[in-house]
Amino acid sequence: MTWISPATSFGNREFLAMESLFKSNPDACLVLVSRSLDSRSGHRILKPLLDRGFRAAAFAPDLSSLLRGTPAERWFEDLKTGEKDPGEIPLPQNLSNLVRLAVLYKYGGVYLDTDFIVMKSFRGLRNSIGAQSADSTEKWTRLNNAVLVFDKSHPLLLDFMAEFAATFDGSRWGHNGPYLVSRVVDRVGNGSSGRRNFTIMPPMAFYPAYWSKIGGYFRKPATKSDSRWVSAKLIQLSGKTFAVHLWNKESRNFRIEEGSILWRLISRHCIICQGIYR
Template identity: 65%
Template sequence: MQLFITKRKNCNNKSMFDHRVLKHAMISIISLIIFSAIFFLIHVDTIIQHDDDSLHHPSSSSSSSSKGIIPQKSKESQTEIKLEAGVVRSTTTLTVSHIALNSLQEGNHREVEIMDNDDDEERGNTLLVAPINVSESERISWFRGKMHEFKILKSDKLAREFHGRVLGFFGNNNGCEGQFFMTWISPATSFGSRELLSVQSVFKVHPKACLVILSRSLDSVRGYRVLKPVLDLGFKVQAITPDLSFLFKGTPAEYWFHQLRKGKKDPGEIPLFQNLSNLIRLSVLYKYGGVYLDTDFILLKPFTGLRNCIGAQSMDLGQKHWTRLNNAVLVFDMNHPLLLRFIKEFALTFDGNKWGHNGPYLVSRVVSKLGRKSGFNFTILPPMAFYPVDWNKIDGLFRKPKTRSESKWVEAKLVQLTGESYGVHLWNKQSGRLVIEEGSILGKLVSHHCVICKTLL
């Protein structure tokens, strides 16, 4: 108090309002006002965005959120959605059939959970590759140190909703005419037009099918935006975070997975995600039954009538016997004994250092060992069914014809494919960087088997 009085006396010795003091004071006040206004606008915009996202991100309905079951279609609930500043919106009015309307608190909690989940995948997948040219013990040590970054190995809250969400999606009066599965263990941002074409081809051929994509990264706001063009057309596709502990439980892979999570298994030099995808597809068909497709497979005609079958990748034409099978397309009933044999082979012979050992070569080994053993009841389809073009010749589908004879070959090949093949495997590992040229075989196939064609070429 005394200090204040002393300062006041000193001020009286000068002009009460020095113009320099006033000038600085006015500048400070104006700056403060501008800063406050900007802060207020940003804060309000953030609240609006969070509120809007809580209405439009994919999650469980309030009536079934504990099980993660997708809500039934609601004709009364409608909303407008646009893509603006990262917020899901649209200028057209849509029936909310694939979007759950949670409260603001539930929505924000769920969004943070799945956005964190997506970010983890974005940061981790490209880094989680074991070092090469090291010993097995060194690789296991590396894996133990990185274990916490392998989010797919965790059975967290989101993963534990898996079974309920799958049952709710395929049931729940969804009118599914065929159960289809894909896996995606890469970041959501890498799910591009080629993969979206594969999804579209499913619905072009089976408009009332239901497709589950087992993916932690696509089970997110970002993943929802990737699939939104297909959802907006009313097709039934849902990305669901898999629970590997549940999928492998009660199978020969259960103990193998338990040892892997304890850091007692060598993951190998090949990315573990790739080998896990080989096991996931077997396990999900064993648990639920249906059709598994790789995301680089284009359907050309309905799978109606196909049951318990696997495709040959190559054949000995002289002997008329297959020489290699492939697991990019699998069609099996639930609990089929051949699937159990595949899973057992995976657990007993896993080798993460040999490409294809736990995938195409695995199914070939098992079927070869079975020979003519009865009780398995399955069919091996010729290469023309799923693999009409081998991996080392796939580039021919992407090139436009340059001569009259090449044009005739393209037309003849199109007739053959559309007549004899259920689909075409594009061998993305080989063709991922190829451009689909106008007038090429694939260009013509795309134009006839896409539902959002403008986004693909």
């Protein structure tokens, strides 16, 4: 995970992402790449999990060292000297897109955004990226980089970083993230053969609700028809979904209503379960 905001902004829903990760993956080793959480305040946030025996730590990244030997090394040096325009979007947001790629390339593992509820073990996943949308033939139409599962030194990660450096635009939301991975995968193919072997997971794996419809997961059922839909959706999620993306940019101010899909998922996948419905 990465966290680019102050430690004081790391709230209940972000903590829930960690709780649910360990609920389904108790042997996981969680690394938060974050300057603000690599602190006493960050340690206090992690302490409830550490006290229960889970493995979690925060580290401030040395970006020059992390990017050394990658296609983005020169881009970062040019950025530091002012030769590259950082654009209008806050730079840390764009750097987060790059850092996740570099960390996976150098160390391998699973990258996960902090606005997820994890429902299943990731142990069986390898070299995978999720589609957030697909057409009527089930062909993906947009990928997302909020979950990435890759071996160390996987060549697709190099392709992603090379694209980041070559096409960086710091003023277009999504250009260096979801749109970037979509562009590259569209160019190199579906990943079924060759040195870039990887799997594209269907939307139900990580993005079962589109960002504009995530509000339905927060609302309690108001009618019998609503209740049937909630029950059917929970059954579907339990069978096909590894983690539910909450689209925090859209849903951060939504209240989690009792009896809603999200309320029920939280009750099943939390560990400490304190203050998590706010």
